[in-house]
Amino acid sequence: MQRRTPVIIDTDPGVDDILAILLALASPELEVKAIIITFGNTDVDAAYLNILKLLKTLARQFESDSCSSERFPSLSPHTKIILAKGTHGPLEGDLHSAQYFHGRDGLGDMDKRHPDLNVDSMDPEVYPNLLLTDKPGVEVALDIITSEAPRSLSYIALGPLTTFAQLVRQHGDVVKSRLGQVVCMGGNLDVPGNTSAVAEFNFFADPFAVKELLTPSLPAEGFPLDRFILLPLDVTTPHEIPFPYYKAHIDPEFEGTAQPSDATKKAPLVHFTSAFLERTREVMLLFGKDAMELHDIVAVWCAVENPPPSDEDLAAATSTPVLREKWKTVRRRFQVERYGEITRGMLVVDRREDEGAYDPGANRAAVQAELQRNQFHSDGVMESNAVPAQVEVEAPPTAPEESSAEGVPVITSTPGPAMLLSLLTSRIWGINIA
Numbered sequence: 156m157q158r159r160t161p162v163i164i165d166t167d168p169g170v171d172d173i174l175a176i177l178l179a180l181a182s183p184e185l186e187v188k189a190i191i192i193t194f195g196n197t198d199v200d201a202a203y204l205n206i207l208k209l210l211k212t213l214a215r216q217f218e219s220d221s222c223s224s225e226r227f228p229s230l231s232p233h234t235k236i237i238l239a240k241g242t243h244g245p246l247e248g249d250l251h252s253a254q255y256f257h258g259r260d261g262l263g264d265m266d267k268r269h270p271d272l273n274v275d276s277m278d279p280e281v282y283p284n285l286l287l288t289d290k291p292g293v294e295v296a297l298d299i300i301t302s303e304a305p306r307s308l309s310y311i312a313l314g315p316l317t318t319f320a321q322l323v324r325q326h327g328d329v330v331k332s333r334l335g336q337v338v339c340m341g342g343n344l345d346v347p348g349n350t351s352a353v354a355e356f357n358f359f360a361d362p363f364a365v366k367e368l369l370t371p372s373l374p375a376e377g378f379p380l381d382r383f384i385l386l387p388l389d390v391t392t393p394h395e396i397p398f399p400y401y402k403a404h405i406d407p408e409f410e411g412t413a414q415p416s417d418a419t420k421k422a423p424l425v426h427f428t429s430a431f432l433e434r435t436r437e438v439m440l441l442f443g444k445d446a447m448e449l450h451d452i453v454a455v456w457c458a459v460e461n462p463p464p465s466d467e468d469l470a471a472a473t474s475t476p477v478l479r480e481k482w483k484t485v486r487r488r489f490q491v492e493r494y495g496e497i498t499r500g501m502l503v504v505d506r507r508e509d510e511g512a513y514d515p516g517a518n519r520a521a522v523q524a525e526l527q528r529n530q531f532h533s534d535g536v537m538e539s540n541a542v543p544a545q546v547e548v549e550a551p552p553t554a555p556e557e558s559s560a561e562g563v564p565v566i567t568s569t570p571g572p573a574m575l576l577s578l579l580t581s582r583i584w585g586i587n588i589a
Contacts, residue, residue: 159186159228160335160462161303163296165241166451167195167314168205169261170435174428174583175313175451176209180229181582182459187229188299188308189237191292195314195360197261199243205261206238207274208427210282215423223424226585230284237299238285241292241318245361248493263434268415272430293322297329305333309458312339313451315357320364323378335463336382336476340454341365342502343388344487344565351497355388359500362493369563370490382464384457384476384484386566387502391453394572395446396579398436405584411436425584449575456575457482457566481570486562 162185166172179185192203217224229236260266266273279287288295296318300308312319316339323330341357342365348354358365369385371377402409406429408420416429435447461478476484492501569575581587 158307159184160309160458161186161188161299161307162309162311162458163189163191163299164455165191165193165292165296165310165312165314165318166202167193167197167261168202168209169196170263170431171447171449171451172196172313173205173209173262173431174449174579175455176206177583178452178455178459178579179311180213180227182455183228184459184462185229185309186234187236188303189239189295191239191241191296191318193241193292193314193318194243194245195357199240201261203238203240204274206285207277207282208262208272210285211274212272212423212427213284214282219423223422223585226582232283234284235286236284237288237295239288239290239292239295242315242321245315245317246320246363246367248361248363248499251360262431263438265431265434268412268433269418269426269430271418272427292318293325296322297326300333301329303333306335306463308333308335309463310334310337311454311458312337312341313357313454315360316341316364316368317361320361320367323368327376327378331378334378334382336384337378338384338386338454338458338461340386340391340451342385342491342500344489344502344504346387346389346392348500349388350500353498354492354500356500358491358502362491362500365491365500366493380561380563381476383563384461384566385487385563386450386454386457388450390566390569391450392448394449394453394569394575395444396449396576397446398432398439399445400576401432404580404586404588409433428583449579452579453569453575456569456578460570476564481568482566483568484564484566487565488562 162179164176164179164187166176168176176190179187190206192199192206194202196202213227213230224230277287279285290298296310310319319337341355343349343353343355343358348359350356350359368377369380369383398409406416406421406425408414408417409429409432412433415433416426418426421429432447436445439445439447461476461482464477478484487504489502489504492498492503495501577588
């Protein structure tokens with residue numbers, strides 16, 4: 156039997172984070188050791204309550220259907236998941252949140268429409284599967300990393316990278332030598348942003364942490380990038396759960412906020428997910444889409460299917476992560492904008508082949524005519540092969556100290572949105588779609 160991968164989930168529990176955590180708890184390949192709450196979609200205190208709401212719901216689900224507990228192997232009666240608080244703000248700069256999308260409570264203002272789902276106790280005994288602690292998230296992560304077998308643990312980053320950056324700052328040698336890998340949802344390279352025109356929210360929330368971890372001034376001092384897997388919007392956005400699909404297969408009563416979920420007509424877990432998806436559907440419709448994008452869920456799926464490299468992989472000294480079939484990655488080099496008035500969090504890719512390269516999308520015929528008119532002669536073929544996508548066609552670094560010289564491993568392909576949707580439906584809600 157394959158050993159379960161121990162994982163730490165660093166998250167800012169909003170709508171998609173909760174589904175991602177549910178998938179992690181329902182995946183026999185993973186053993187969730189800790190959930191560390193960070194700022195992001197909402198403030199830390201509200202996000203912390205969302206985990207308690209989730210566990211309260213699961214307890215109700217197991218009471219109403221004892222067999223459903225078998226779907227969540229990480230909630231074993233013999234183990235406890237540590238719940239800790241991480242960072243409350245970025246390494247530098249202003250504090251930003253995504254309450255415009257996730258609501259003040261982080262779950263679409265579910266607390267106002269569905270008070271039955273609110274937490275009415277902070278007593279640890281009410282949450283038998285959780286170990287509540289006042290120890291800082293950085294110290295909790297360090298304890299787990301040092302207690303697990305070397306290179307066996309995955310750190311899943313679903314929110315801003317601030318807590319992990321502080322962990323590397325304070326305990327870099329231990330983290331580099333013992334942590335198996337980081338799986339991170341964040342950034343956007345060749346597609347528009349979701350918080351601004353050019354930035355994804357997690358990287359927008361703390362671009363200073365991104366700079367420190369992914370483009371350090373001295374690469375040897377950062378976490379090894381060959382063990383850092385990045386899933387940007389480029390690959391996560393096509394994965395979604397259409398709301399008509401949700402209504403057809405999971406909750407036939409689902410109608411949105413116009414007709415809030417009725418707890419008496421459905422299983423506790425379905426009531427819970429429908430309650431926070433109500434407002435999400437309204438927001439997504441304003442964006443012109445009747446579906447919710449599964450950004451954080453794709454990152455958890457990646458961790459499920461791709462455990463840290465084995466001893467054989469490490470011995471081979473590969474420069475890119477060893478991934479299962481249909482998961483593909485390329486190394487990408489970029490810088491992150493930290494101070495821009497309208498470009499904060501943007502990943503800036505230098506797409507110039509050289510000083511004479513075309514801009515992506517340029518009219519090449521017109522450019523060639525201008526070159527010939529001015530009697531410009533190239534040593535080789537005039538036509539440039541500059542393209543805006545893969546790093547292997549970019550120029551090599553000109554100096555060894557160039558930040559992110561080898562590039563960050565970026566997932567470019569998964570087994571597909573349909574496969575994730577099927578997995579999500581069966582593991583979380585116990586519904587198998589033929």
